Amino acid sequence: MEDVLFDFMSKYISLTEEEKNVIISLDIFRSVKKGTILLKEGQKTKDSYFVLKGCIRTYYVIDSEEKTTGFYTEMEALTPPCVVSKTPSEYYISCIEDSIITVSNSDMETEINSKFPKFDIMCKILTEELLAKQRIDFDEFKTSSPEQRYLNLLEKRPDLIQRVPQYQLASYLGIKPESLSRVRARIADKNKG
Amino acid sequence: MEDVLFDFMSKYISLTEEEKNVIISLDIFRSVKKGTILLKEGQKTKDSYFVLKGCIRTYYVIDSEEKTTGFYTEMEALTPPCVVSKTPSEYYISCIEDSIITVSNSDMETEINSKFPKFDIMCKILTEELLAKQRIDFDEFKTSSPEQRYLNLLEKRPDLIQRVPQYQLASYLGIKPESLSRVRARIADKNKG
């Protein structure tokens, strides 16, 4: 399982066996059952997550309704904003499939980064890439209609549509579940003729 | 004018006079007239911007329509995604008020960061804060209606509504100018009684 992480990291930096062993000794690998809530609204945490296998989601509860804003699958990292702002979390993180993830807290990262400058470089690149990617995702969201957003998702993350419940996808696309149903019906109609 | 930048930086790191002089010697301060286009679609660039005074905006041209996705005002930094991805820009950056900005390219930043580790630390903090802020902005956008988004903007960046043309605000809010007109009329109605 560790190999998945090391393969990912090798895209950014090269690792010696010794460095790999340091990472393994940190004991950050976790196996998490579907339905597990990793973080609740109001909780404080310093933990960041990296998904090796499975899927986790972030969601707010607004007027007792879940509003899903993010899905994180294989090779994706999530540092909750509350870790950066050092305030209680505004949202929940839950595991929507049996998953294998790493859980690392910011103190650990600081320590590793000071020991191995390589990690720091990798983190910097990852953060910058993520910032640019998120900026583009946001721009695409703003400039397109719900139907276009669904088609876009179908193209870019077709797996999500298979593995995630519709009502969670709906708020991810900024609409209600009933609307998503209609969008899907509309698209199916068009494809028939 | 430099003082505005140094005041901003002093929130994150302390600077010696010598370090300030190094920054000044880089000659990154620019005075830019309203209407100036800083970056065009299809262009390549390594430049990042920081607004000391004024306002710049990012916009796409889709079906010969401008879609504004971001405004950057006093004390805000913009690194276009194309700088990170090293591809041609997908959008335009233009100056919507007479402004004073800094323009720094990524090579310069790399050089300064290696000379003064302090800068590197500041950049890392800034990037992480920005990532978290953007994540929250995106989440808020997804989970609210156009009217709520307008009210939210009215609360958080009231200056924008004064200084920016409505048609640019509209796409920033993910709607058409005509719809923004109606949203405003609706809100004005409610406030009357």
Next chain:
DNA sequence: ACAACTCGTTCACTTAAGTTAAGAAATGAA
């Protein structure tokens, strides 16, 4: 001063999303 533009608003109309409610389909647990 005048014409040409730009920008914001309004109107009538179309399309799509929100809402409420009901029922079908899928899932999970006993």
Next chain:
DNA sequence: TTCATTTCTTAACTTAAGTGAACGAGTTGT
């Protein structure tokens, strides 16, 4: 398997956004 729960879809209705067109206020340039 059966029952209960959750999830998805459909329908009827309401509300709001998209569209095309027109108008007036404000600007710019000549």
